[in-house]
Structures are given as structure tokens and as C-alpha cells.
Amino acid sequence: MVQMKRLQAFALLLAGTLLLTGCVPAASTGTPPSGSGGNQQPESQAPPGSTTPGTTPNSSSGHPPTPSSAEWNPAEIPFDYASMKADVVIRLDEEPVLQSPIRTPVGSGPQTFTLFFRQAMDRSSVVEAIESRIKEKASAEEWFIEPDLEFRWVHDKQLHLRATPRTRVQPEDGIKEYVLDVKGARTASGHVLSEPPGFLAVVLAPNQLWKVSLDGKVREQISGYPGSYHSDSFLDPEQRYLLLRRYTEYCECDARHPLLYGIYDRQTNELTRYPVELTTSYRGEGAFVADRRGFFYAAPQEGQNMPVSETAVPVEIGEFVHGADFSHDRKKLIMAVGPKDQEQNLDLLLLNLETGEKQRLTGALKGFVPIDEMYGDVIPISFDDDGRQFTFAMRQSRSSFDQLRYRYDWKTEKVSAWNPPVPRDAWAGYTQTDDGMYQMYWNAGLFKGKEHLMDFQGEGLWLPNSHRYLFARHKENAEGHAVAMDIMAFDADQRKTDTLITDLSFGISFIGASADGQWLYLLSSGDLQPH
Numbered sequence: 001m002v003q004m005k006r007l008q009a010f011a012l013l014l015a016g017t018l019l020l021t022g023c024v025p026a027a028s029t030g031t032p033p034s035g036s037g038g039n040q041q042p043e044s045q046a047p048p049g050s051t052t053p054g055t056t057p058n059s060s061s062g063h064p065p066t067p068s069s070a071e072w073n074p075a076e077i078p079f080d081y082a083s084m085k086a087d088v089v090i091r092l093d094e095e096p097v098l099q100s101p102i103r104t105p106v107g108s109g110p111q112t113f114t115l116f117f118r119q120a121m122d123r124s125s126v127v128e129a130i131e132s133r134i135k136e137k138a139s140a141e142e143w144f145i146e147p148d149l150e151f152r153w154v155h156d157k158q159l160h161l162r163a164t165p166r167t168r169v170q171p172e173d174g175i176k177e178y179v180l181d182v183k184g185a186r187t188a189s190g191h192v193l194s195e196p197p198g199f200l201a202v203v204l205a206p207n208q209l210w211k212v213s214l215d216g217k218v219r220e221q222i223s224g225y226p227g228s229y230h231s232d233s234f235l236d237p238e239q240r241y242l243l244l245r246r247y248t249e250y251c252e253c254d255a256r257h258p259l260l261y262g263i264y265d266r267q268t269n270e271l272t273r274y275p276v277e278l279t280t281s282y283r284g285e286g287a288f289v290a291d292r293r294g295f296f297y298a299a300p301q302e303g304q305n306m307p308v309s310e311t312a313v314p315v316e317i318g319e320f321v322h323g324a325d326f327s328h329d330r331k332k333l334i335m336a337v338g339p340k341d342q343e344q345n346l347d348l349l350l351l352n353l354e355t356g357e358k359q360r361l362t363g364a365l366k367g368f369v370p371i372d373e374m375y376g377d378v379i380p381i382s383f384d385d386d387g388r389q390f391t392f393a394m395r396q397s398r399s400s401f402d403q404l405r406y407r408y409d410w411k412t413e414k415v416s417a418w419n420p421p422v423p424r425d426a427w428a429g430y431t432q433t434d435d436g437m438y439q440m441y442w443n444a445g446l447f448k449g450k451e452h453l454m455d456f457q458g459e460g461l462w463l464p465n466s467h468r469y470l471f472a473r474h475k476e477n478a479e480g481h482a483v484a485m486d487i488m489a490f491d492a493d494q495r496k497t498d499t500l501i502t503d504l505s506f507g508i509s510f511i512g513a514s515a516d517g518q519w520l521y522l523l524s525s526g527d528l529q530p531h
Contacts, residue, residue: 074152074160077114081157084118090180090199091116094226095260098248100180101197105228105250108205110164113180120156120188127151129185129193130161137179145169145176145203156188169203170526177202202250204228205525209242209266209511212520212528216487216501219528222266229262229271231523233461234512235280235294236330239521240266242511243278243295256375263293263307272307276300282324283380286317286337290353292330313353322346322369323381327390334383334390334408336365343398344368346381348408348415364415367394367404384429386436391418393428401425421447433462438492440469446492454490461510463517467492470500470520472508482506487520504528 079089090100093112098104115126131149138146145165152160161180169176181198207230209223229244242264249257261278262271274297282288282296289297292311299314300306315333320340324333331353338346348364351357365381370393372379383390389407396402402425407418422428426443433439438453440446440462446454446469460471469490474482485508487501505526512521522528 072112072150072152072162074112074114074154076154076158077116079116079158081116081118084116087118087193087196088182089116090114090182090197092199092201095246097260100199102248103177103200103202103250104248105204105246106201107226107228108165108169108203109226110162111201113161113163113199115159115161115180115182117157117159117187119191121159122186122188122190123153123156123159125184125186126159126182129182130180133181133183133198134178143175143177145178147178163201165203169205175202175204207231207523207525209264210522210524210528212501212522214500214518214520216530219530221528223264223269225271228525229264231264231511232280233510234521235263239512239514241293242266243280244271254374263295274307275304276306279380280325281380281382282321283378284321286315286319286321288315288321288324289313290315290324290326290333292326292353294326294330296324315351317349317351317358322378323383323392325383325385325390328385328387334385336381336392344394359413361415364408365392365394365406367396368398368400370395371398373401386432388436391420391428393418396424403428420444421450421452431462433467433492434465438462438467438469446490448492453492453495457488457490459510461513463489463513464515466517468517470510470513472504472510474506475503503530 086100088100091114092098092104092106093114094107117126134146134149137144147163147165150162150164152162154160163178163180165176165178178201179198180201182193182196183198185193185196187193206225206228208221208225211220211222212218225244227246229246231242231244235241235243244262244264246260246262247257248260249255259277260273261276262273263278264271276297278295278297280295282290284298287299289299289306290313291297291309292313293309299316306312317335317337319337320342322336322338322342324335326332327334333351333353335349335351336346337349344367345363346365346369348361350359369381370379371377381392381394383392387410389409391405391407393403393405396404405418405420405428406415408415420428420430420439420441422441422444428441428443430439430441438446438448440456440460442456445452445456457471457473460469462469469492471488471490472485473488475484475486477483483506484503485506486499487504488497489500490497504522505524505528507526508522508524508528510520511523513519514521
């Protein structure tokens with residue numbers, strides 16, 4: 001039986017919103033995407049030069065307000081032309097790390113690009129080459145589109161281009177894309193560019209964060225992400241920060257490409273980009289950073305400039321970390337430690353982030369480290385803390401999916417066996433009510449202690465300070481295709497399910513709920529306003 005991890009389950013539920021990475025070469029045309037997805041690269045390459053916080057304006061259209069042609073006057077961007085090896089570099093301005101040759105998702109609104117040429121160019125031939133290549137692809141392949149183009153030359157080696165789809169691409173439209181290619185353009189000296197690298201822009205409606213009242217009567221889009229960022233749930237109890245991930249490549253395959261990372265602040269509406277991989281559970285060398293907002297990253301290398309954060313705590317423990325998570329109150333780190341090549345019977349280390357005090361339980365993590373079933377990678381040992389106890393699991397052997405499950409009691413400071421109502425060869429992840437009375441296990445359903453109340457209904461959340469579990473239910477058309485979603489509420493005390501909100505855009509995911517239980521935070525690439 002395949003062991004589900006929370007991130008994998010989340011990705012499956014968002015398949016309808018096209019959470020895909022890529023392995024199709026940038027110059028490939030291939031066939032239209034079939035809907036299968038890619039996976040995250042475990043050790044992401046760091047995108048250079050992307051550490052400056054940026055503000056994404058609020059916009060009901062899903063992208064920042066676009067200046068008119070008269071207002072769009074881009075300035076020259078400094079560039080090292082002497083080091084260029086290709087005839088041209090085509091760069092997405094919003095994420096400069098995304099450069100040709102590439103096939104990558106872009107937002108459904110206007111996108112600006114900068115083209116850097118190794119040699120001075122014949123300007124009219126460049127414009128003609130770009131326009132003819134776009135028309136050629138749009139005529140040959142039905143999923144290619146022909147956007148409106150605007151050109152601004154700074155000089156003969158630098159061109160700014162804005163591409164605007166003529167109609168707004170909706171999630172139900174499937175994949176649309178356009179190509180930026182200068183093949184056939186001439187240099188000022190008359191040389192024809194025969195094989196320049198191209199930029200394939202896959203147009204996706206960006207996921208946006210919505211605030212929706214529990215009765216569905218008030219719905220407000222509160223983010224304005226220009227591109228396709230994805231997230232799980234709020235990092236912090238105050239529901240202010242989100243860890244965002246963006247795919248650098250796109251295809252309909254299982255390739256693992258680097259991701260781009262950032263932290264979104266709901267209060268200030270700012271997206272702060274980080275040049276390193278961000279995770280909510282850490283595995284790696286003993287020198288790392290624990291940001292008490294709820295995420296980790298490896299200690300920065302020389303030359304890496306990280307955003308300034310008052311909540312970032314440098315950690316140096318001098319041994320390999322096989323898994324680290326925050327305690328419920330964010331005051332401590334819960335870690336599995338031991339030599340890097342040690343596969344079993346690790347030590348449990350509790351680190352007080354305020355005092356530096358350490359508490360070690362030698363050999364407390366009995367069993368083998370967990371392995372990702374799809375790729376065979378070692379994955380972090382995770383700890384789920386509710387303030388009263390934290391639970392964790394090891395593997396019975398290297399080749400077994402069976403889990404050895406444990407709990408640590410904060411009062412007794414002891415580790416004991418944990419026996420959730422989940423098959424041994426399935427992941428025992430769960431979410432529970434604030435008082436711990438009810439648990440929803442991803443691989444077993446909803447329980448009160450050992451009493452089974454309901455089968456698993458899909459990714460959802462418990463309303464704060466209640467016994468109501470919210471989840472989304474698909475609505476299908478006559479052909480059996482999911483076309484919308486309803487939000488349902490299961491009252492665990494009354495054993496009763498009610499419909500709260502109907503006919504939302506397909507592909508929504510739960511991000512959180514307000515402390516008073518009156519507001520939901522949802523992520524959706526569609527328009528959640530009632531029609």
C-alpha cells in the first residue's frame with residue numbers, strides 16, 4: 001500500500017488546478033498536456049538575485065494593474081553582454097531567474113519580458129521574427145495563442161516586450177501557451193540567427209487567496225499574485241504568513257525541477273522571495289535557520305543575501321538532522337539527530353530556541369528512517385505537536401512500509417507507543433480539533449478515540465474551537481466531469497453533514513479559517529464570486 005504524505009495528498013487534490021512541473025525541452029512543441037504532473041526537486045537550485053521583498057498589488061483580475069502603452073516606459077537593465085554564450089537571453093521580468101531556453105507557467109494577464117542580444121540587432125527583423133513565429137505556432141497548434149505584443153527598444157541590444165492574451169484564460173480552458181522566438185532575425189551586420197533559444201510561456205490563471213464568509217455571502221480576493229504560486233496552509237496560528245512555491249518548468253510528466261520560494265504576508269500584501277529552498281519540516285546539516293513564523297532553510301552559503309527577519313533563528317547543533325519541526329508554541333525545536341549515514345535508532349533532541357537548552361533522549365526513535373515510495377529518497381522524520389503531546393513514526397525495516405508509531409508526552413517527558421486506527425503500512429497523518437477530542441486521519445477517516453464516525457472525505461480543516469470538519473465535495477455534469485465544488489460541514493457531535501456554500505469554482509483548496517470560525521481562507525485559480 002502506498003504511504004500518503006500530506007504534501008502528496010494536497011498535490012493530488014490540486015490536480016485540477018494544474019500543479020505541474022516540467023521535462024519538455026523549451027524548444028519542444030509536442031502534444032497538448034494530458035494533465036499529469038511533476039514533482040518537487042528535493043534540493044532546489046537557488047534562484048539568483050531574488051531576495052528583495054516585493055509588493056503585489058491587490059487586483060480582482062488576478063494580476064497587478066497594467067499601465068497603458070503611454071505609461072509603459074521600461075528603463076534599461078544593466079547586463080553583461082560580453083559574457084553571453086547564446087545569441088539572445090529572453091527573461092521574464094516578474095521572475096528574472098526564468099530565462100530562455102525554458103517552458104514555464106506565466107500568469108493569464110499581461111507579461112513583460114526583456115530580450116538581451118549578444119550583438120546589435122536589426123530591430124525590424126527582430127519584431128518580424130517574433131510576430132511570424134507566434135502566428136506560425138498559433139496556426140499549427142490549437143492550444144497556442146496569439147497575444148497582442150508591444151515593443152520598447154532601449155538600444156540595439158536590449159528590447160522590452162509586453163505580451164497580453166486577447167482573452168483572459170480561465171482554468172476550464174485547459175492549457176494555452178505562446179512562444180517568444182527570434183529565429184530568422186538579423187544582426188546589424190546581416191548575420192541571421194538560426195537556432196536562438198526560445199521562451200515558451202504556458203498561460204495559467206494564477207491561484208489567488210480568497211476570504212469567504214462561512215455562509216458564502218461575502219467573498220473577497222485578497223491576493224494579487226501575478227504568477228502561479230502554490231501553498232498548503234498558513235504557517236502561523238495568526239494566519240498571516242504563507243509559504244509559496246512556484247514551478248520553474250512545466251510539462252505533463254514526473255520530472256523534478258527546482259522551485260522558487262517566497263513568504264507571503266497577508267497583512268502587508270507583500271511577497272518576499274528567498275534564494276533557497278524553504279520547508280516546513282527540515283532535513284539536512286546541523287547548521288540551518290529556523291524562522292519562527294514556521295519554516296526552515298539551510299544555512300546560507302557565502303554570497304547568498306537573505307531577507308532580514310526578526311523571527312529567523314540560526315541553529316548550529318554539530319550533527320546531522322534527520323527531521324526537525326517546531327513545537328506547538330514555536331519555542332522549541334523537535335529533532336531527530338544522528339550521523340548522516342545512520343538509518344535507524346536515532347536520538348530525539350529538544351532545543352529551546354530562547355535559552356539554547358537541550359534535552360536528548362538517546363535512541364528514542366527506534367526503527368528506520370522513512371523513504372519516499374515513488375523516488376526512493378530519504379524524507380524528513382516529522383513531528384506533529386498539539387501542545388500536549390507530539391507524535392511521530394519510523395519504518396519497521398528498510399524495505400517495509402510498516403510504521404512504528406510513537407508519542408512523546410510533554411508532562412511526563414516519556415516516549416511511548418502510539419496506536420492510531422490506521423493500517424500499519426499506511427501513513428498515519430491526521431488533523432484534530434483544538435481540544436483533541438476528534439481526529440481526521442487521511443488514511444482512515446474521522447474518529448473519536450477508537451470510534452469511527454465518517455470516512456475520509458478529502459482535504460479539509462476543523463473550524464477553530466469547534467467540532468465541525470469542513471471539506472469540499474465535487475459536483476459533476478452529465479458526462480461525469482467535475483465542474484464545481486460545494487463546501488460541506490460535518491458536525492462530529494451531531495453526526496450530521498450540512499452544505500455551507502455551493503457551486504464554487506472547481507479546484508479550491510483550504511488554507512485556513514479565522515479564529516472566530518466565521519471566515520474561510522481558500523486558494524483558487526477560478527473566480528469565486530457568485531454568478
